[in-house]
Amino acid sequence: xxxxxxxxxxxxxxxxxxxxxxDRIGAGRGRVVMAPLQNGAALLLRPNTETEAPDQLNRLLAxxxxxxxxxxxxxxxxxxxxxxxxxxATGLVLWGACEALTVVVVFLHGWSPNSPLPLIGAYRxxxxxxPAMLLSMFVLIGAALPAQSLSVAEVVEAQRDLWNVVRQxxxxxxxxxxxxxxxxxxxxxxxxxxxxxGGASAEESGPALAAWRFARAAMLVAFSAMAATAFLGGxxxxxxxxxxxxxxxxxxxxxxxxxxxxxxARMPPARMLTFLxxxxxxxxxxxxxxxxxxxxx
Amino acid sequence: MTLxxxxxxxxxxxxxxxxxxxxxxxxxxxxxxxxLMLNGAILGVMGFWAFALGxxxxxxxxxxxxxxxxxxxxxxxxxxxxxxxxxxxxxxTESLTTMRH
Amino acid sequence: xxxxxxxxxxxxxxxxxxxxxxxxxxxxxxxxLMVSFIAVGLIAVLLAAPYIGIATIFMMAVEMMVMALFxxxxxxxxxxxxxxxxxxxxxxxxxxxxxxFAGLTAAALLSDLPSRPVPESAEVVRALGHELLGPxxxxxxxxxxxxxxxxxGAVVLSARSGRYGDxxxxxxxxxxxxxxxxxxxxxxxxxxxxxxxxxx
Numbered sequence: 001x002x003x004x005x006x007x008x009x010x011x012x013x014x015x016x017x018x019x020x021x022x023d024r025i026g027a028g029r030g031r032v033v034m035a036p037l038q039n040g041a042a043l044l045l046r047p048n049t050e051t052e053a054p055d056q057l058n059r060l061l062a063x064x065x066x067x068x069x070x071x072x073x074x075x076x077x078x079x080x081x082x083x084x085x086x087x088x089a090t091g092l093v094l095w096g097a098c099e100a101l102t103v104v105v106v107f108l109h110g111w112s113p114n115s116p117l118p119l120i121g122a123y124r125x126x127x128x129x130x131p132a133m134l135l136s137m138f139v140l141i142g143a144a145l146p147a148q149s150l151s152v153a154e155v156v157e158a159q160r161d162l163w164n165v166v167r168q169x170x171x172x173x174x175x176x177x178x179x180x181x182x183x184x185x186x187x188x189x190x191x192x193x194x195x196x197x198g199g200a201s202a203e204e205s206g207p208a209l210a211a212w213r214f215a216r217a218a219m220l221v222a223f224s225a226m227a228a229t230a231f232l233g234g235x236x237x238x239x240x241x242x243x244x245x246x247x248x249x250x251x252x253x254x255x256x257x258x259x260x261x262x263x264x265a266r267m268p269p270a271r272m273l274t275f276l277x278x279x280x281x282x283x284x285x286x287x288x289x290x291x292x293x294x295x296x297x
Numbered sequence: 298m299t300l301x302x303x304x305x306x307x308x309x310x311x312x313x314x315x316x317x318x319x320x321x322x323x324x325x326x327x328x329x330x331x332x333l334m335l336n337g338a339i340l341g342v343m344g345f346w347a348f349a350l351g352x353x354x355x356x357x358x359x360x361x362x363x364x365x366x367x368x369x370x371x372x373x374x375x376x377x378x379x380x381x382x383x384x385x386x387x388x389x390t391e392s393l394t395t396m397r398h
Numbered sequence: 399x400x401x402x403x404x405x406x407x408x409x410x411x412x413x414x415x416x417x418x419x420x421x422x423x424x425x426x427x428x429x430x431l432m433v434s435f436i437a438v439g440l441i442a443v444l445l446a447a448p449y450i451g452i453a454t455i456f457m458m459a460v461e462m463m464v465m466a467l468f469x470x471x472x473x474x475x476x477x478x479x480x481x482x483x484x485x486x487x488x489x490x491x492x493x494x495x496x497x498x499f500a501g502l503t504a505a506a507l508l509s510d511l512p513s514r515p516v517p518e519s520a521e522v523v524r525a526l527g528h529e530l531l532g533p534x535x536x537x538x539x540x541x542x543x544x545x546x547x548x549x550x551g552a553v554v555l556s557a558r559s560g561r562y563g564d565x566x567x568x569x570x571x572x573x574x575x576x577x578x579x580x581x582x583x584x585x586x587x588x589x590x591x592x593x594x595x596x597x598x
Contacts, residue, residue: 100463107466111470126463306411313499320487320488325468333415336431339454350514354529358538367457
């Protein structure tokens with residue numbers, strides 16, 4: 001358990017670096033390997049911007065909370081049979097709580113500078129983020145159903161015969177919607193859109209922005225690991241050791257998330273809201289019904 | 298951590314919540330008082346479940362019901378706030394001196 | 399260890415619960431309430447109820463987020479820059495709160511509390527699941543139907559188009575003084591819908 005925690009803390013910065021590289025490849029920019037480090041270092045040297053009468057505490061802590069949620073979410077992912085940082089019986093619920101609190105943290109991040117553009121970004125993000133989170137919970141219940149357990153380790157073990165992505169084909173695509181929403185990218189990036197000059201992060205610069213971007217990439221890592229575990233069989237796989245499989249699958253989901261973020265266009269918030277409630281949410285119910293029928297003996 | 302200490306904490310939450318529910322003028326703040334009282338209620342239920350029920354699952358069920366009550370309270374509360382705001386363009390309890398418009 | 403954690407979390411729950419009614423911004427108030435809920439959820443985890451505890455955190459994060467949204471929508475002072483004391487019958491409320499606390503504490507201390515702790519080996523989550531979909535299914539389903547009824551009721555209550563025409567027809571803001579001139583925006587098209595989005 002302690003070894004798993006250390007492994008997680010050590011590998012996270014590297015994976016965040018890889019996530020930043022993927023983002024650069026997705027954006028079609030060069031100097032893929034070194035540029036994320038250089039940009040991060042440059043941000044650390046710049047001063048923070050001040051705004052008028054901000055909520056100092058929450059402004060300072062929002063990136064830290066985002067990172068903490070990513071870490072807690074990642075901690076329920078088992079690396080190998082029995083090797084997991086936080087071994088609780090209700091891992092999927094804990095992950096769900098992290099999702100819900102992520103929406104809160106992004107709202108705080110936009111609200112605390114006391115400035116119009118960040119507040120608009122945060123406000124409309126909440127409207128989109130809550131239904132996205134809701135549908136992910138139904139999808140995760142679907143993943144828990146064959147395992148008959150809310151423990152993530154059991155969910156992996158239940159996929160020994162057949163991965164959930166085959167058994168419940170709607171699950172992973174719907175879960176990706178959540179991933180895009182909680183990592184603020186692509187079609188669900190209503191918080192930090194360019195049309196709001198950066199939205200929730202419009203007033204940030206310097207170390208605060210660097211910390212926020214780091215936390216955002218860490219959340220992408222956490223989400224990818226969770227998606228790989230819940231739908232792609234986690235550490236299961238032939239020949240290679242378990243952690244290697246988990247790493248490969250995590251990287252694959254990460255690449256898919258970055259690609260989806262670049263590929264799909266963003267809709268106006270009102271239309272996206274209708275799409276989420278009227279199309280995606282019923283789809284997640286359909287997925288759940290499908291899984292239920294399948295699980296009947 | 299004994300049942301008595303848990304119940305005292307729950308009592309404190311209920312007391313603060315009652316204060317809020319009685320003293321706040323804004324509907325939404327008033328609802329926060331109610332939520333805080335229900336928070337104390339959940340804590341009390343969980344305390345009794347953990348220390349006095351011997352792990353009978355009905356105690357947890359009761360906590361889930363309290364959560365459902367919270368959700369109902371919030372949904373109906375916000376719907377009423379919206380309805381009142383439509384009528385009076387205000388969200389203060391004092392603006393509702395009569396049930397008619 | 400568990401006692402120290404319990405004391406810290408209890409102090410956090412009570413302190414943040416108290417601050418809810420003392421801070422200036424309603425957004426801060428709703429998130430302080432969320433902190434109080436999270437502390438109670440963690441106490442429930444300490445009490446060997448992992449599902450209820452974490453589900454409380456999950457539910458309350460969502461609920462308080464919605465609450466903060468409504469706060470920003472309705473409050474007169476969204477940023478919380480001005481002092482905000484909006485209370486009535488303050489002394490009565492303080493006394494009622496203290497009496498409730500004292501009464502409940504006395505009840506907890508004076509009554510003979512039973513002692514039957516959760517057995518170490520109990521599978522509480524599994525037991526809860528079997529209870530929900532077994533003996534107590536009717537109760538659980540009733541809660542579900544109640545929530546459905548609530549949803550319908552909330553939509554009906556908050557919809558603009560009512561049974562007898564628009565629900566905001568003839569809406570007038572309250573007077574600044576009792577019985578005085580309506581405050582705020584004057585309805586300009588006789589329907590009372592404020593035009594604050596450029597005539598939308």
